[in-house]
Amino acid sequence: MRAKRSKQYRKLMQQYAMSFGFREPYQVLVDAEIIQAAARFKMKLGVLLAGALHGEIKPMITQCCIRHLYDAPTTTDQERSEKEGWIEVAKQAERRRCGHHELDEPLTTLECLTSVVDPKGSGKNRNCYVVATQDQEVRQSMRRVAGVPLMYVNRSVMILEPMASKSEKLREMEERGKLKAGLISRRPTGAGGKRKREDEEEEDMPDRARAVIAAEADGGVRGGTEPAAKKKQKVKGPKGPNPLSVRKTKKEDLKPIARPVEEERATSRNAAKSKPHAVEKGVDAEGDAEGGAAEGAIEATKKRKRKRKGKGGAALEGEPAVEGEAADKGELPEEGSRGVEGMIS
Incomplete structure (x- = not known):
């Protein structure tokens, strides 16, 4: 929950900065009651204020509020020591001159802070003050002034109130005004009153488009500058192979023949x-x-080595075998050969 609250506070302060001109260091007006509440919960007031606002702060206290601390009644020693602690914290803050120090009695917190935040009663926080107070009447009165961030302590937690309804309406009106100023051109219509539709279109047209139209008109009618030549379209054809993926030819591959x-x-x-x-x-x-070379190659392929058969019908190495034509005709070797006798027996 702490992270979510911190994100909301950062966004809220950004809205105050954009719409009402808040900037660091933030001027924080503290009163006597919030100093007493921080001391009661043993809180470091300056650290908590800076953490809630997400930026550097400049704590300030009015003369009337510090007089309230001096005038606080005490009966016991413990109350006196607490009072001294309150005064030390108030002295660390910058003194804001409210002009009420000449009075015999200080003004109330509501009257004093109202005179500092909105002295002329215009309903605007011109000096960009952040008001940190425990008084509910003061916070209720400050909500009527546009652009006043309000802070208070609730159970040892520093709370930054959401933007008041008046401040929210003023911020929305300002945002709408910025939007309209960006969309609608505020050019004077001239003495003639209403403008023609063509004139409006020409004014809304960018300068480059106007120049192109003027050049075309001069080239077509007056014979001035020629229109810009059209770019030639590249003829797309089949793409070759990737040179990195093609195998390079080597000198060894080239045969000397x-x-x-x-x-x-x-x-x-x-x-x-x-x-x-x-x-x-x-x-x-x-x-x-x-042709002669081809015939010689064919005859060479037809020639085969012949192997002579030995004993058992096996061909001997180095001797030609019986041609297939002789076997078909029934021609056999001589009668005296031992190979035939072996075959008959």
Whole structure:
């Protein structure tokens, strides 16, 4: 609950600062009764006031209030010691001259504080005083003055009253006035009274828009400055691969065999430009050479090593085997071969 109360007090003082001009250090007027209440609860009055207002304070006391402390009746030694403590606390505060020190008897707290806060009876707190008092009549009277924060002690807790109804209404009116001043332009309409709709639109238009419209009108009618050229739109096409993700070609990957081939192709191209008929003959010759090479490769693939069969039908290493055509015709090896005898037996 303490944190919530502290947040409310901070927000309240910000409202007083924005609407009524309060600033640090806050001028706090204390009376005799709140000093006595703080001493009764053994409270440090200055620390609690600064904590409730969330800022530096400047405690002040009027001459009438300090005279009330001096005139307090005492009968016992304990009361006398308490009275001395009250006076010491009052002396730490700044003396506010109210002009009533010449009177034989001091004025009441209500009369004295009212003459200090609102001397002319205008209903406004022009000097931005914060009133800290235990007197209910004083607080009730100060609520009629706009912009007066009120404080009092309740069971050893420093209380800052919410904003009074008169202060709240004045703050709302000021906020509405600021809003209207920002939305509605206060330009004079001129001697003619009402303005045309086109003139109003031109006045509400920003300066840059006016300049653009004037330039277009000059270019179209008077032949003055040409309108600004339109920006060329970039033609979007297929994007290439990411250069960081593409594998770089190495010199080792380039085969040395490809170099003479490339050189031959380059020479043929150059020859084609100079002598096209000679190039055609060379192409035919290359085609014949390539065809012969292809036939030689096919014949090489057809040739296979033959293995001769030994005992038990196994082929011997280094000897050719019987071709499939001879086996189909029924041709067998010579009669004297031991391999045949082994097969017959």
